[in-house]
Amino acid sequence: MFGNLVDDEITKNILTTSGYPTWVSTIIIILMGILPISKLPLISRPLLTILDNQFSKNKFINRFLLSLLFLLCSTLFTNFGKVMSLLGSLICFTVCITLPALYYLKTFDQELSNMEKTVWRCMVFIGIIGAFLR
Numbered sequence: 001m002f003g004n005l006v007d008d009e010i011t012k013n014i015l016t017t018s019g020y021p022t023w024v025s026t027i028i029i030i031l032m033g034i035l036p037i038s039k040l041p042l043i044s045r046p047l048l049t050i051l052d053n054q055f056s057k058n059k060f061i062n063r064f065l066l067s068l069l070f071l072l073c074s075t076l077f078t079n080f081g082k083v084m085s086l087l088g089s090l091i092c093f094t095v096c097i098t099l100p101a102l103y104y105l106k107t108f109d110q111e112l113s114n115m116e117k118t119v120w121r122c123m124v125f126i127g128i129i130g131a132f133l134r
Helices: 012-014 022-054 058-077 080-107 114-133
Strands: none
Touching: 012 022, 022 058, 080 114
């Protein structure tokens, strides 16, 4: 399994290479399906802690809604490249546009006219929309 014909993941090679028993492919597919489920508590724990602190009476609803959000995200973003481009645009727009505009609004709140505040709020809105448009 060395050379130019090797795939980027060992599991792809095992599934496409003849000579392995059929039960090996079945076990690999089952384990690859279980892997994201085992990572879910590790990923969601910090978010659930925040939600539980904010909405302490709705712990079951918090868990249900967060799981639903994860399911929706995994359905919408099936390609790793799409996820990385979304994260890149989120970080860039947040750091370069949204956070500086929010900082300016917070720092100079008393000195800005209503028109200037509206312009800066529009900048924040543009930064948020731009982050999701990629």
